[in-house]
Every structure is written in C-alpha cells, then in structure tokens.
Amino acid sequence: MAQTIQEPSARLSPSTEDYLKAIYKLEEGDPVPTKALAGELEIAAASVTGMTKRLAERGLIEREPYKGATLTDAGTKVALEVIRHHRLLELYLKEEIGHSWEELHEEAERLEHHISEAFEDRLDELLDHPTRDPHGHPIPTRSGEVEETATQRLADLEDGDRAVVGHLSDKNPALLEHLEECGLMPGASLEVTEAQEVTEAQEVAEAQAFEEPIAVRVEGGEPQLVGRVVARSVFVFLAAS
Amino acid sequence: MAQTIQEPSARLSPSTEDYLKAIYKLEEGDPVPTKALAGELEIAAASVTGMTKRLAERGLIEREPYKGATLTDAGTKVALEVIRHHRLLELYLKEEIGHSWEELHEEAERLEHHISEAFEDRLDELLDHPTRDPHGHPIPTRSGEVEETATQRLADLEDGDRAVVGHLSDKNPALLEHLEECGLMPGASLEVTEAQEVTEAQEVAEAQAFEEPIAVRVEGGEPQLVGRVVARSVFVFLAAS
DNA sequence: TCCCTATTTTAGGCAAGACTAATTTGTTTC
C-alpha cells in the first residue's frame, strides 16, 4: 500500500489522464473490467493490467484483481478536470475557431492534456460560463459538479411525443453534420408526428439512406423523416404530456 | 546510414521537436556542440549524445561525432513549423486570450507540439496573417521563410540616434512587463536624448532599479530613463541618419 | 611532442507504456 504521495503540481501524463477518463466513462457503480478498459483505450489487456497497477499505487484508482478498477476521489477529480477541459475546448473550437465536427474531437482529445488552468478559466469566461458542449454533454464545473444527462433516445419515442434534444452521440462526425442540417441540435424542441405528413420524395430519399425512419417536426420547421440509426444517436428529455 | 523513412503523417514527439528547435536556435553556420545543446535543453550531455544519434538515423540532423549537430532540410522544416506554432500561439494567447507575459511562454511551449495544421491555419487567419509575435520575433511562413531580425541593442546606441524597436529578449517576463509600461514594444519609434532632459526624481528611481541608465524618448511620449540591463534586452533597427 | 583538461562518448540503469505469448483464475455448464 505504498500510495506514493507526489508533488501536487506534477502534471499527469496524457496516458494517465486517458485511463482515468475511460474508467470514469465506463464505471456505473461497478468496477470496470480490464477488457472493457482495453477496448475503450484500444490497447492490449495486458497493458491495462500493468498500468492499472501503477494507478492504484498512486492512489488514483482502486483495483481488485480479476474484478476491475474504480476511481478514488482523487481519480474522479482528475477525470472530471480532463473532461471539463475537453468539453470547453470542443465548444471553443466550434464556436470561435470554426473547426468542423470532424476536427473537433481529435483536437480536443490532444489539447485537453496540455492547457493550463489559466487557459481553462479564460475559455470559461470567453464562452460565458457554458454548461454544455456542442454535443450537449454537460461541462463539469471547476468543483466537479455534473449536470444531468438525457437517457431517452429519439428513436424510442411514440407518435405525438414532445421532447427537447439533450445530447448527441459523438461517435460519427458525418452524422453530426447531418443532424445539424436537420436542426436536431441540443436544446431544440421537437414533436414526433405522423409519417403521412411527409412528402413522398423526401421519404424515398431518407429511406434509402437510413431504414425505418421516424417522422419528426423540429420547432419552427416542417416535418421531416429521420432514419432510425440517426434517431438512435439523439438523446432527448421527454416533455411531460 | 539506415535513414529510416517513416509515415509522413507520424507526429514527432515533443522531445524530438524541442531538440530540433534548440539546434535551429543555436546553429549559426557551424554545428551545435553537444554541451551547448545540453545547456539549452537543460539535460545531461550524455542524454544529448543518445538522442542526436537517433535524430541522425531519422535523417533530421547530421551528426559529426565530437563536433556537433546540424539540421538537415527535413529537420529545418520541422523546427520552423514548431517555431511558427509557438509564435502564432504567443500572439494569440496575448491578443485573444489575455495571458500575461508570464503565462505566454510556458503555455505556448506546451501547446506548440499539439495543435493541428488546421488550428495553425485558423490562428493565422484570425490574427490576420501576422508576421511578428508579441516579442517582435518573426513568425516563419508556412513555407518556411523568416523575416530579418534586429541585431543592434538599445543599450549600444548614442545620443541622438533614432531607431525602431525590433524585438525584445523573452527571457524575463517581469522585464517585459516593465518594457510594456515604458512603451518599448516592437514597432515603437524612439530617439536617444540627453540625460539632462529627465527629471531628477525619475532619475533616482530608475537608477536604483537598474544602474547606468540611458535616456530615451519614445515617439509621442516624454523622455525617460531606461536602465542598461533593460536596454540590453531591447533590439532595434537603427534609422539611417 | 606530450600532457592536461574540457568535452564527448560509452556503458549500464531506470521508468513509462506499449506489445506478444504463456499461464492462471473464475465462471459456467454438463
């Protein structure tokens, strides 16, 4: 239980921060198994065993052999700081620098490990203390509080349901491009309508691209068809009806 | 002469980039000796020997044992790209983010290794294709051209000389703070005046801080005394008289 | 020319982080 205490000023390696971020993402109460972590980080399981041992020694995670890893308070703090950096950067790069969806993630993924606290604070100010990144993910506060996240998928709504877009899956940049054109951005109000209201031409076009579409009217716009695949990457807050 | 050719897309390590930058800075025609490089990078000479061997194998430098290292064309290209990143970032952090002189260098030193070409291009655009960083150092173009740099020090001027500030030594943030207050920023026109024109009170104050002051009038301002130490960190273009 | 000294290189080590291959453990199933 060496639990080496180190300089508080010491910068953690990008790799270390990536592990903590990944554990934060994957843990939902239970410890994160080695294989899951290896999958998320796209490295070999044996490498994860080695690294998690070191992280445990440093007091950033707790490790139960053959079970998995859990963040300690110190580890959670680091993970949230990195996520805060990432999301502030994404918003900034989108709003101020004009990066595409494609470039956003990659750039933020690198820079999140290297900006100073002063830079973080200035971004926060410049962006007027935002609470969500461009995908709608909550930006943790400096003190580590995180807003609630939508869990319902647009694909699972029923005719007549009203909802507000919460966040979007950030896996696929092309899909985000498409969602932006559809107006399905975080904060947008929408209503699921009857399929009949949509013109046939649109239906054919959409159906070719993404099977089994759902008909949606975004506030202030015309009804449109949205493919199931697409609708599954849109997470919404269902309005009380 | 293995000269391993690698993926053109492969990102070089921060350490590699720092070596190339340091060699670029220190080489003036002749090869850079191991000890000089070790001093610049603040590491042991033996470490430099090891690393320069690897850089030579990769075709980024040429190495003559017991003589020193010289950049190849490929190495020069990398060095200039990194310097371009650094200087664009410094200007950006100063102008848009509002970093202090103190924070500037450190932040740019880290980020220069991690921004994308797209980011670099956007900074260049946002800043309206600048040619100088906040210290007055020339920003290399994408294609690797570098503007001329002033070589004359303010401290070495004579009474009556007129000059334009070229660049400032970036070693000491506090000094830069002071220079900014004096109006001695890159681009400023100035004239070296007689010492008598300066009030006695000012003289005493300045003399205590920095010995053997020089009297300077910055265009549009009053004559003031500038310590020799300070004046030695100001590089100027002497106006033809 | 020979020696002295500063510089450089070699030798040997260490930590981080990755890998593959081989082994161990836990779990499930018959």
Add this chain to the structure above:
DNA sequence: GAAACAAATTAGTCTTGCCTAAAATAGGGA
C-alpha cells in the same frame, strides 16, 4: 465435481528519453 472457455495476469521484450559514472578523445599549451 470436472471440463471448457473467457478473462486476467505474469513473464519477458521493446522503444523513448532520461540519468550517473567511467572511459575515450581532441586540442591547446609547455
């Protein structure tokens, strides 16, 4: 309860970049 299988760990390697201590070398001065 034993066999089978998946997951995890161990063992052993590799590269990068740094270190110290010891040996080699180059170049100037007597």
